[in-house]
Amino acid sequence: MTATAEAAPTQVIPLQDRPPRRRLTPYWLLLPGLAWLVVFFVVPMVYQASTSLQTGSLEQGFQLTWHFSTYWDALSEYKWHFVRSFGFSAIATLLCLAIGYPLAYTIAFKASKRWRNVILILVIAPFFTSFLIRTLAWKTILSDSGPVVETLNALHLLSLTDAIGLTTGQRLLATPLAVICGLTYNFLPFMILPLYTSLERIDPRLHEAAGDLYARPFTTFRKVTFPISLPGVVAGTLLTFIPASGDYINAQLLGSPSEQMIGNAIQKQFLNVLDYPTAAALSFILMALILGMVTVYMRKAGTEELV
Amino acid sequence: MTEQLREAATAGGDVRLTGIGKTYGAFTAVQPLDLTVPQGSFFALLGASGCGKTTTLRMIAGLEEPTSGTVLIGGQDVTALPPYKRPVNTVFQSYALFPHLDIFENVAFGLRRRGKKDVKKQVEEMLELVELGPYARRKPHQLSGGQQQRVAVARALINHPQVLLLDEPLGALDLKLRRQMQLELKRIQTEVGITFVHVTHDQEEAMTMADTIAVMNGGRVEQLGAPADLYENPGSTFVANFLGQSNLIPAEVTGSADGSLLLSAGGARLAMPKARCATEASSVYLGVRPEKITIAGADSEVAEGRNRITGTVVDSSFIGVSTQYVVRAETGQELAVFEQNMDRDTRLTPGAPVVLHWNPAHSFGLDAAQAIDAGTGEAAA
Numbered sequence A: 001m002t003a004t005a006e007a008a009p010t011q012v013i014p015l016q017d018r019p020p021r022r023r024l025t026p027y028w029l030l031l032p033g034l035a036w037l038v039v040f041f042v043v044p045m046v047y048q049a050s051t052s053l054q055t056g057s058l059e060q061g062f063q064l065t066w067h068f069s070t071y072w073d074a075l076s077e078y079k080w081h082f083v084r085s086f087g088f089s090a091i092a093t094l095l096c097l098a099i100g101y102p103l104a105y106t107i108a109f110k111a112s113k114r115w116r117n118v119i120l121i122l123v124i125a126p127f128f129t130s131f132l133i134r135t136l137a138w139k140t141i142l143s144d145s146g147p148v149v150e151t152l153n154a155l156h157l158l159s160l161t162d163a164i165g166l167t168t169g170q171r172l173l174a175t176p177l178a179v180i181c182g183l184t185y186n187f188l189p190f191m192i193l194p195l196y197t198s199l200e201r202i203d204p205r206l207h208e209a210a211g212d213l214y215a216r217p218f219t220t221f222r223k224v225t226f227p228i229s230l231p232g233v234v235a236g237t238l239l240t241f242i243p244a245s246g247d248y249i250n251a252q253l254l255g256s257p258s259e260q261m262i263g264n265a266i267q268k269q270f271l272n273v274l275d276y277p278t279a280a281a282l283s284f285i286l287m288a289l290i291l292g293m294v295t296v297y298m299r300k301a302g303t304e305e306l307v
Numbered sequence B: 001m002t003e004q005l006r007e008a009a010t011a012g013g014d015v016r017l018t019g020i021g022k023t024y025g026a027f028t029a030v031q032p033l034d035l036t037v038p039q040g041s042f043f044a045l046l047g048a049s050g051c052g053k054t055t056t057l058r059m060i061a062g063l064e065e066p067t068s069g070t071v072l073i074g075g076q077d078v079t080a081l082p083p084y085k086r087p088v089n090t091v092f093q094s095y096a097l098f099p100h101l102d103i104f105e106n107v108a109f110g111l112r113r114r115g116k117k118d119v120k121k122q123v124e125e126m127l128e129l130v131e132l133g134p135y136a137r138r139k140p141h142q143l144s145g146g147q148q149q150r151v152a153v154a155r156a157l158i159n160h161p162q163v164l165l166l167d168e169p170l171g172a173l174d175l176k177l178r179r180q181m182q183l184e185l186k187r188i189q190t191e192v193g194i195t196f197v198h199v200t201h202d203q204e205e206a207m208t209m210a211d212t213i214a215v216m217n218g219g220r221v222e223q224l225g226a227p228a229d230l231y232e233n234p235g236s237t238f239v240a241n242f243l244g245q246s247n248l249i250p251a252e253v254t255g256s257a258d259g260s261l262l263l264s265a266g267g268a269r270l271a272m273p274k275a276r277c278a279t280e281a282s283s284v285y286l287g288v289r290p291e292k293i294t295i296a297g298a299d300s301e302v303a304e305g306r307n308r309i310t311g312t313v314v315d316s317s318f319i320g321v322s323t324q325y326v327v328r329a330e331t332g333q334e335l336a337v338f339e340q341n342m343d344r345d346t347r348l349t350p351g352a353p354v355v356l357h358w359n360p361a362h363s364f365g366l367d368a369a370q371a372i373d374a375g376t377g378e379a380a381a
């Protein structure tokens, strides 16, 4: 009791009159996080930036020569890798949305409490095995004599995808479609979870109110549920699109050299060609492009209004 | 707009519930009940928290599927119709405003769904009516609770439904605004003649606004009638205690004389009109409202033919227009007495011996087989 009585007056002291130590407390608390950022983000970034502007070779050593044309050369050499990266991940993101939204909707509104947890666990269950193993498993699933290819062949669907250039030679493996499937599968949980979170927060009374105000179920979805879940859609698409654009495992394991994405190029430059400046420059270009696209997208989606 | 509303109303807004009931598993929320709400009336469902008011309302709106029975609106069986096909609109207990739409679009929602013309004009008129004109472009979370509630009322009312269902629409308002909105709602209702079904647990609100009140208790309609009727002739101890305050005195019927029942309670000999006794039993509660009793010093003269009980003042509290006394009567109960402050008798302080007397015609009788404290705060707790 006495303790609170003594502590109380400090609460009315205006901010600028407080003892300096107290005012600094929040900053001290930020320190570990800031240190982490400096060591693991800022330093590598500066290091990479400097690498990207160096010239030389591994044997003779690299010199910082402010060689900006590395950027231009890298971009013109690998422009199709960029196009494929963004193309594949955009399609995969749309597929994730198309698959993930109904699933998230079902979990949030239709499933009973028990089933809700079961399905959520199933959604994250793939994370219990490694990314690599899961992608390798898809190699088996999509293999030429596998049931998937045979079924699709029997339905003549592969001729269709051949015609639009998603597959070649009546097979799935080593085609753009396989890479897209892999990306979709691997990043689906990153779409479902934010969607579920935003849908689950919606008061079911809003659906009732819409119904009471003459909205049919589909209109209710279009005018009430979907607009309210937009922040989840934005978060889900970003969480899917960004990592998918930089991914190289799916293209490596499920594609052929002609499906290589920008991640593969960076990996090759760093680990095989040992051309560090080009690899670093590619990384920066990728980052800049993603940042640009995300900014435009966020502007369009008007998230500030929504959240 | 009033014209259109009236047109909608005359299309027939009788609500008829027959044998409608709802159970959740083994729990009965609403026992099968029959209820007719005449077209154009202001009908109040009154009852304590959890007695099934909201459930009943939701069954009329089509938001809850009844376990048994049928719902008829204007002669049409709507039991199987989804909510968006019923000619009713609801003001939800929790408002349920659309958070992503501004006030204007919230109110316009129903009109837009039915492809109405001149939405803008109608919405502006409606917002004017609930005094929210300047707030049209705000989002619901930028309004106070009372303002949100008015949006909820406007959003339902603008659709000119045959029946408007209101689930405690004034619960979040302060007393002044509440009174103002009560008058406003009542004015709208009489003006346009829409059937209002109004759920409330505020008995004063129900009595001032409604033409007919149904008092619900534990999933049943305990009694139904005009406010004054229910107040003067409660049919059960629950109604007697829930609507206003009652003094209930256990008594035995000893005989009858020209339309009156003669009773004995403790030592006192009392009487009440036979017509106002709701039971044939010989053990009854004699009820009398606190404001009907006159309190006087023990030595005062009491006119012949009045019910008369002596006692001692236990407590007196001055509340401005009146003084409330609690008197321990010779029969053993504590009786409440409200006395207007005209000539206050200063001798009536705690401990003073007094005599209570009232016109026997102001007594009512109830079956003593019921719990005497049903419907009081203590019984619910």
Ligand SMILES: Nc1ncnc2c1ncn2[C@@H]1O[C@H](COP(=O)(O)OP(=O)(O)OP(=O)(O)O)[C@@H](O)[C@H]1O
Pocket: B024, B027, B028, B029, B047, B048, B049, B050, B051, B052, B053, B054, B055, B056, B093, B201
């Ligand atoms: N979905 C449900 N499952 C189980 N029981 C329920 C459900 N909905 C309501 N009930 C129960 O039914 C009873 C009636 O509920 P209802 O909402 O109709 O009460 P109410 O009269 O509107 O109360 P209040 O004045 O507090 O709003 C309550 O006892 C409640 O616990």
Ligand SMILES: [Mg+2]
Pocket: B053, B054, B055, B093, B167
């Ligand atoms: Mg309720």
